[in-house]
Amino acid sequence: MNLHQFWNDLVRYRIILLMLAPGVIFFLLFAYVPMVGIILAFKHYDYAGGVFGSPWNGLANIRFFFESGDAWRVTRNTALYNIAFIIVNNLLQMFTAIFLFEVGGKWFRKITQTIMFLPYFISWVVVGAIAYNLLNTDIGTVNALLKGLGMEPVDIYNTPAYWPYILVFVSAWKMLGYGTVMYLAAITSIDTEMYEAAEIDGANIFQRMLRVTIPNLYPTIIILTLLAVGNIFRGDFGMFYNLIGNNGVLFSTTDVIDTFVFRSLITTNEIGMSAAAGVYQSILGFTTIMVVNYAVRKYDKDRALF
Amino acid sequence: MSKSSGIKQTDRQLFAVIGYTILAILACLCIIPFILILSSSLTEESSIVVKGFQFFPSEFSLEAYQILFKYPDQMLKAYTVTILVTAVGTALGLLLTAMTAYCISRRDFKWRNHFSFFFFFTTLFNGGLVPWYLLMVNYLHLKDTPLALILPLLLNVFYIIVMKSFMSAIPEAITESAKIDGAGDFLIFIRLILPLSKPALATIGLFLALGYWNDWYNALLFISDQNLMPLQYYLYKMLGNMDGMRKAMMGSGAVVTTIIPTEGLKMAMTIVASGPILIAYPFVQKYFVQGLTIGAVKG
Numbered sequence: 001m002n003l004h005q006f007w008n009d010l011v012r013y014r015i016i017l018l019m020l021a022p023g024v025i026f027f028l029l030f031a032y033v034p035m036v037g038i039i040l041a042f043k044h045y046d047y048a049g050g051v052f053g054s055p056w057n058g059l060a061n062i063r064f065f066f067e068s069g070d071a072w073r074v075t076r077n078t079a080l081y082n083i084a085f086i087i088v089n090n091l092l093q094m095f096t097a098i099f100l101f102e103v104g105g106k107w108f109r110k111i112t113q114t115i116m117f118l119p120y121f122i123s124w125v126v127v128g129a130i131a132y133n134l135l136n137t138d139i140g141t142v143n144a145l146l147k148g149l150g151m152e153p154v155d156i157y158n159t160p161a162y163w164p165y166i167l168v169f170v171s172a173w174k175m176l177g178y179g180t181v182m183y184l185a186a187i188t189s190i191d192t193e194m195y196e197a198a199e200i201d202g203a204n205i206f207q208r209m210l211r212v213t214i215p216n217l218y219p220t221i222i223i224l225t226l227l228a229v230g231n232i233f234r235g236d237f238g239m240f241y242n243l244i245g246n247n248g249v250l251f252s253t254t255d256v257i258d259t260f261v262f263r264s265l266i267t268t269n270e271i272g273m274s275a276a277a278g279v280y281q282s283i284l285g286f287t288t289i290m291v292v293n294y295a296v297r298k299y300d301k302d303r304a305l306f
Numbered sequence: 307m308s309k310s311s312g313i314k315q316t317d318r319q320l321f322a323v324i325g326y327t328i329l330a331i332l333a334c335l336c337i338i339p340f341i342l343i344l345s346s347s348l349t350e351e352s353s354i355v356v357k358g359f360q361f362f363p364s365e366f367s368l369e370a371y372q373i374l375f376k377y378p379d380q381m382l383k384a385y386t387v388t389i390l391v392t393a394v395g396t397a398l399g400l401l402l403t404a405m406t407a408y409c410i411s412r413r414d415f416k417w418r419n420h421f422s423f424f425f426f427f428t429t430l431f432n433g434g435l436v437p438w439y440l441l442m443v444n445y446l447h448l449k450d451t452p453l454a455l456i457l458p459l460l461l462n463v464f465y466i467i468v469m470k471s472f473m474s475a476i477p478e479a480i481t482e483s484a485k486i487d488g489a490g491d492f493l494i495f496i497r498l499i500l501p502l503s504k505p506a507l508a509t510i511g512l513f514l515a516l517g518y519w520n521d522w523y524n525a526l527l528f529i530s531d532q533n534l535m536p537l538q539y540y541l542y543k544m545l546g547n548m549d550g551m552r553k554a555m556m557g558s559g560a561v562v563t564t565i566i567p568t569e570g571l572k573m574a575m576t577i578v579a580s581g582p583i584l585i586a587y588p589f590v591q592k593y594f595v596q597g598l599t600i601g602a603v604k605g
Contacts, residue, residue: 009416009417013416016409016412016415016491018492019405019406019408019409019492019495020405020406020410020421022402022405023402023405023409023425023461023466024421026402026460026461027424027425027428027461027463030438030457030458031428032428033433033437033441034432034434034437034438034441035431035433035437036433036437037433037434037436037438037441038433040436040437040440047444050444051437051440095328096328096332099324099325099328099329100329102321103322103326104322105326108326108329111333112329112333114588114591115333115337116333116336117587117591117594118336118340118584118587119339121516121583121584121587122520122580122583122584123519123520123521123522123538123580124520125520125522125538125541125542125545125579126538126541126576126579128542128545129343129541129545129572129573129576130339130340130342130343130576132572133339133343133346134339134342134359136358136359138358139355139358139569140358141342141358141359141360141361143358144357144358144359147358173336176332177336178598181594181595181599182598185598204317205317205318205321206317206321237523238522238523242542245546258435261436262435265435265439271436271440274435274436275434275436275437277434278433278434278435278437279433279434282431282433285431286430286431289430306426
């Protein structure tokens, strides 16, 4: 490529480049500039020095993060929660979509689908209020029901063991409508001739579901799972923070990398360690995406993300 | 729907029973929490304290709402902030998303793949929360400014990709013929591409608006000024710190001697904060469905 040609292209695409400028500046500033800030993980941050003037302190932040014992806990929690979310949510959404598609009654379908989409539209703060309403030890609905049945109330907010189930349930609840639509779109695009052929072969409705519908959903399942697996080390901060907040009693089963990074930055003000944990998360995430994408490419080129 | 009558009738009936039951249960699970919140907000406080939150108010009371609307200043401020941020953010974000997507959808633009990758890469790798936070606060000085609520959600790579795949489906001949007629790139975008992209614009606009309306995270990070608190963050504060908010709500001069129905007030505030969404969502839902369907076809 010579300079003259490059100059000509610049002139030729000047309007397009001008139109791209805001977007490019935005991502340059808010996504690429912070990448430079990764050096903070290797610095002892002080306000006077800022990002560039603060003194280096080598791997101390990273060592501190790993020696604190939090690293393993938050990594494990983040990964396990996301794996549970991927499996439970996808299965639930897929079967809900199949039922919505197969069950008759236009009104019934419409109403149930609308209701199931409701949780997606509300903020995590409202979900937090709902969780409080249900789970509060003294006045929560769950305990009111238990008391009504003559059973002992349960101290849910102080019992870590319950939270994996609660969080998986809440995630499934909030994302049900959204994911169901994705699967419904995929089911609607299945060639009806396949169903007719299955019928001629004498398939009953369960066989038709297992042999025609579900295999035809594999591409959708794969792409949704792929996208989710790439984010396996990224916790949904809104969910964890609004349901658990800073309740240290529950951290053993609820602390994820994102809540840990946030707490270190805002609450305890350990900027260096927070940055180190953030970099650790980014590298884990990047590696996962690359490995998964490579594996999928080997298996089937068209299914890969890039 | 494919209603193949040939499929064995008993299986179909069994399937229908299972299907109806499961869907009905799921729908109930999705709506019951909202009924609970509503009924709790309408229950007499003393009854909540003794019996807990209930499905049906045993002692009906509008007190929580009365108190909420008696001192509406802070709530109205929060509503105003949220509405303004949502309006400005959605309009600006939509324009920039469409413009960016248009550029990388133009097949005759030589560097479109380079720019696409430039955007896409930010979803693969990032600097983490800390450098971004310090950039916003220490270098751009956006703490306690409306921009801190608008900028973080302004552009989203996923939306750009969805918009781009929609625009790529617009026949190239349209752009070509406009060019022959002497239209510039910007004019083509405004006069031809935008009107043809209405479905995608509606979808992405709704996604953006919902994101802004429900945002509390950026307020949590960047807003401490009471005048700039958006609605969801105000609710968050109120759920966590009733005493502080009670004072804020009533103004520093007011005498806070009356017994405030704390629990009922929390639930009433939740209803008021999500109210507009709850009313609007059945109408906007179908656009979401259309948009998700477009997105699902090309991931």
